[in-house]
Amino acid sequence: GAVVSQHPSRVICKSGTSVKIECRSLDFQATTMFWYRQFPKKSLMLMATSNEGSKATYEQGVEKDKFLINHASLTLSTLTVTSAHPEDSSFYICSARDPGQGASGYTFGSGTRLTVV
Amino acid sequence: AQSVTQPDIHITVSEGASLELRCNYSYGATPYLFWYVQSPGQGLQLLLKYFSGDTLVQGIKGFEAEFKRSQSSFNLRKPSVHWSDAAEYFCAVGAYGGSQGNLIFGKGTKLSVKP
Numbered sequence: 558g559a560v561v562s563q564h565p566s567r568v569i570c571k572s573g574t575s576v577k578i579e580c581r582s583l584d585f586q587a588t589t590m591f592w593y594r595q596f597p598k599k600s601l602m603l604m605a606t607s608n609e610g611s612k613a614t615y616e617q618g619v620e621k622d623k624f625l626i627n628h629a630s631l632t633l634s635t636l637t638v639t640s641a642h643p644e645d646s647s648f649y650i651c652s653a654r655d656p657g658q659g660a661s662g663y664t665f666g667s668g669t670r671l672t673v674v
Numbered sequence: 675a676q677s678v679t680q681p682d683i684h685i686t687v688s689e690g691a692s693l694e695l696r697c698n699y700s701y702g703a704t705p706y707l708f709w710y711v712q713s714p715g716q717g718l719q720l721l722l723k724y725f726s727g728d729t730l731v732q733g734i735k736g737f738e739a740e741f742k743r744s745q746s747s748f749n750l751r752k753p754s755v756h757w758s759d760a761a762e763y764f765c766a767v768g769a770y771g772g773s774q775g776n777l778i779f780g781k782g783t784k785l786s787v788k789p
Contacts, residue, residue: 563717591776591777599782600779600781601718601764601777601779603776603777606776648715650718652718663720663768663777664720665710665718665719666717667717668717668718
């Protein structure tokens with residue numbers, strides 16, 4: 558089945574530094590990938606939709622200059638948290654839709670636990 | 675606007691007992707419905723999904739869910755819970771043909787299993 562690889566699984570960084578998270582579709586091409594953020598004891602909130610070859614579409618309230626998304630190829634999308642602050646600490650999960658599975662073919666990465674100290 | 679409601683924040687059941695997790699959705703068109711399970715610190719694993727056909731859907735790990743359009747519900751069931759089922763469960767609706775095609779999640783139900 559469709560597999561999405563997300564890396565790293567855990568990262569600790571200092572306040573003010575930037576962190577890049579990668580999301581790869583391993584056995585299918587994903588023109589669209591989604592980035593979610595999960596707060597403790599909360600649901601997953603969509604941050605942005607990453608479109609291959611074009612600018613990402615951000616949800617209301619998500620700072621596009623802080624959460625940079627690049628979808629340079631059909632198998633890779635990256636989320637860069639710039640100038641990270643402790644309040645950015647969270648669990649970030651990407652997902653990709655496999656066109657071969659139609660409208661229901663969503664596959665999630667295993668998530669990245671970001672801790673900003 | 676689309677939404678998903680999981681009324682139960684936390685449920686505790688005894689091992690071997692039956693389980694039902696509730697999910698109600700709000701969406702004008704035909705919904706694509708999903709149940710995911712998340713273990714602590716882990717990503718999401720798809721249990722089952724519904725997008726057409728038989729309204730009773732079988733999933734992995736012995737789970738099933740029934741789509742009831744009249745009740746706008748998609749409740750998850752398991753006849754006999756195992757201790758390894760303890761996790762967070764998320765119901766989600768996918769809106770293909772909507773603005774983004776992303777998933778909208780409920781707030782989750784934490785399942786605890788008593789020995």
